[in-house]
Amino acid sequence: MLYCTKCRTLAPDSTRACPNCRRSRALRPVRAEDEVFFLKVSETEAGEMERVFEEQAVRYSAQPVRGGLAAGVYDPEYLPGDREIYVAYADLERANALFTARDGAKTAETDGEEEMPKGRRMLIQTVSILAFLILVTVTVLCTDALANWIRSLFG
Numbered sequence: 477m478l479y480c481t482k483c484r485t486l487a488p489d490s491t492r493a494c495p496n497c498r499r500s501r502a503l504r505p506v507r508a509e510d511e512v513f514f515l516k517v518s519e520t521e522a523g524e525m526e527r528v529f530e531e532q533a534v535r536y537s538a539q540p541v542r543g544g545l546a547a548g549v550y551d552p553e554y555l556p557g558d559r560e561i562y563v564a565y566a567d568l569e570r571a572n573a574l575f576t577a578r579d580g581a582k583t584a585e586t587d588g589e590e591e592m593p594k595g596r597r598m599l600i601q602t603v604s605i606l607a608f609l610i611l612v613t614v615t616v617l618c619t620d621a622l623a624n625w626i627r628s629l630f631g
């Protein structure tokens with residue numbers, strides 16, 4: 477098995493370039509201690525996953541998506557609280573056994589929208605609506621002030 481040091485995913489031995497990031501130089505044979513990308517999960521799921529991993533002594537690390545950069549409110553794929561879970565290659569099989577047996581872990585990738593907690597979705601929608609209303613108000617006020625100013629120039 478090969479390991480991509482750039483995006484930390486696994487590729488079959490016959491692979492010439494990483495199927496994920498297309499870099500060929502980043503590939504090398506995988507080592508037991510390499511951290512392999514496992515899943516992208518929500519903040520809540522990450523907490524639960526970390527608890528299970530601690531219990532089962534699975535070596536893992538959790539990182540904010542996109543290196544902690546604030547994700548756009550309008551990108552449903554990435555929420556600010558999302559975590560990327562990496563698991564040591566030596567423990568990957570156990571991690572898979574722990575989480576693929578359950579519902580949700582597999583669907584989290586394809587069905588992210590459904591996995592999002594209702595409360596958070598509503599919060600994001602509310603914030604978006606408020607931001608829009610503020611923008612409209614500011615625009616109206618500015619236009620009004622500008623119109624008055626122009627009027628005063630000719631009056």
Ligand SMILES: [Zn+2]
Pocket residue numbers: 480481482483484485494495496497498499502
């Ligand atoms: Zn890669």
